[in-house]
Amino acid sequence: xxxxxxxxxxxxxxxxxxxxxxxxxxxxxxxxxxxxxxxxxxxxxxxxxxxxxxxxxxxxxxxxxxxxxxxxxxxxxxxxxxxxxxxxxxxxxxxxxxxxxxxxxxxxxxxxxxxxxxxxxxxxxxxxxxxxxxxxxxxxxxxxxxxxxxxxxxxxxxxxxxxxxxxxxxxxxxxxxxxxxxxxxxxxxxxxxxxxxxxxxxxxxxxxxxxxxxxxxxxxxxxxxxxxxxxxxxxxxxxxxxxxxxxxxxxxxxxxxxxxxxxxxxxxxxxxxxxxxxxxxxxxxxxxxxxxxxxxxxxxxxxxxxxxxxxxxxxxxxxxxxxxxxxxxxxxxxxxxxxxxxxxxxxxxxxxxxxxxxxxxxxxxxxxxxxxxxxxxxxxxxxxxxxxxxxxxxxxxxxxxxxx
Numbered sequence: 001x002x003x004x005x006x007x008x009x010x011x012x013x014x015x016x017x018x019x020x021x022x023x024x025x026x027x028x029x030x031x032x033x034x035x036x037x038x039x040x041x042x043x044x045x046x047x048x049x050x051x052x053x054x055x056x057x058x059x060x061x062x063x064x065x066x067x068x069x070x071x072x073x074x075x076x077x078x079x080x081x082x083x084x085x086x087x088x089x090x091x092x093x094x095x096x097x098x099x100x101x102x103x104x105x106x107x108x109x110x111x112x113x114x115x116x117x118x119x120x121x122x123x124x125x126x127x128x129x130x131x132x133x134x135x136x137x138x139x140x141x142x143x144x145x146x147x148x149x150x151x152x153x154x155x156x157x158x159x160x161x162x163x164x165x166x167x168x169x170x171x172x173x174x175x176x177x178x179x180x181x182x183x184x185x186x187x188x189x190x191x192x193x194x195x196x197x198x199x200x201x202x203x204x205x206x207x208x209x210x211x212x213x214x215x216x217x218x219x220x221x222x223x224x225x226x227x228x229x230x231x232x233x234x235x236x237x238x239x240x241x242x243x244x245x246x247x248x249x250x251x252x253x254x255x256x257x258x259x260x261x262x263x264x265x266x267x268x269x270x271x272x273x274x275x276x277x278x279x280x281x282x283x284x285x286x287x288x289x290x291x292x293x294x295x296x297x298x299x300x301x302x303x304x305x306x307x308x309x310x311x312x313x314x315x316x317x318x319x320x321x322x323x324x325x326x327x328x329x330x331x332x333x334x335x336x337x338x339x340x341x342x343x344x345x346x347x348x349x350x351x352x353x354x355x356x357x358x359x360x361x362x363x364x365x366x367x368x369x370x371x372x373x374x375x376x377x378x379x380x381x382x383x384x385x386x387x388x389x390x391x392x393x394x395x396x397x398x399x400x401x402x403x404x
Contacts, residue, residue, distance in 0.1 A: 036157045038079075039164075043157075045085070046092030090168045094175050099153045152179065159185045162192050170199060177204050188267055206231040210340070211348065212363035213355040218336065226296055226338060229266050232365040234342055238264070241369050247306050251288060254304070268295035278323050287320050298335040299324050302342060304367070309346040314354040314362060317341050321360040342367050 049055070055062045063082050070080040156164075156179075163185055171178040184203070185195055210230035214223040238260040239253035254261045255274055262269050269291050276290040289302040301320045305313055317339040324337040339362040351364045 042088045046088035049089045210363040210365040217361040233368040236367045268293045299337040301339045305343040318358045318360040
């Protein structure tokens, strides 16, 4: 009987390691492929139900009968419950208007939705024919550029069925919001739990909403991406600050929860340092928070202010941005540094004037510690006395009912 021999050769060990890596990659690809094939089947089944008008054709009990018959024909399948069949129908209905590719009328489309629910204006020559062009979000057929419709479909098929069921439940009648979260899930690799967390923070309403001068101070190819990475307001509720605080406490709390802070900042942010020291001439300057964004290939200087926006805040931030460009930025590797001022409160007109005064790319946002919790906690949970009073009233009602 031959004995097992341990091979110690270095090349063999390296090859074995590579084989294991390739095997894991193939498993992931296989899982992704299986998920995509199942989603396409769900999509097509939902489409059949809608286009065949099956429910009106075969009666109100159609879904129940279809579920029973599919289970009988496929006893090992566990996806044909009546509830799941309804999800498949709504899956198709939710996204169908954004995946209908109609090349013959693309030239007449005035608004083309991008992946993620955003809209870009497109020039058109025959505007007279476009007054009644359906807008994004309306329950009518959209005219979608072929490449956009294909991209949207690829992203829809790239996330799990569990993600889609969450989005169907919450955004059944607002497909642009659902598509926004589909895009964010693909972009950030969100699990279902992370998706649920972001659904509770109004991310759709906050994403890309900071006041900035990026369109004037950054190249066209990066200004849109930089804008999309901003939020207004930023959700700092994870710091759990409920009492009086100052800037130092807020920054300490942000960094004590650095993982949540990075998630809130968005895709591609990497932490560089706090109170980051720069030697500017004969003086030392200290940046509140310094990050590097891998998607933009640039440093991002973040200044946090616990009060109202002041003109001087933007001037100071602009100085830090210029300093980073001279001291840290490497030509050919890094794009121009961006500044982000996150304050407790801002006047929009003052913020606009401050941005116009700066030649550096700067964004201004607010932060919120409480917005994503109930505005009034007191009164939303009954006191012990209120519960006892209610129970006494219920007991009295039951006694009276028994005497009737």
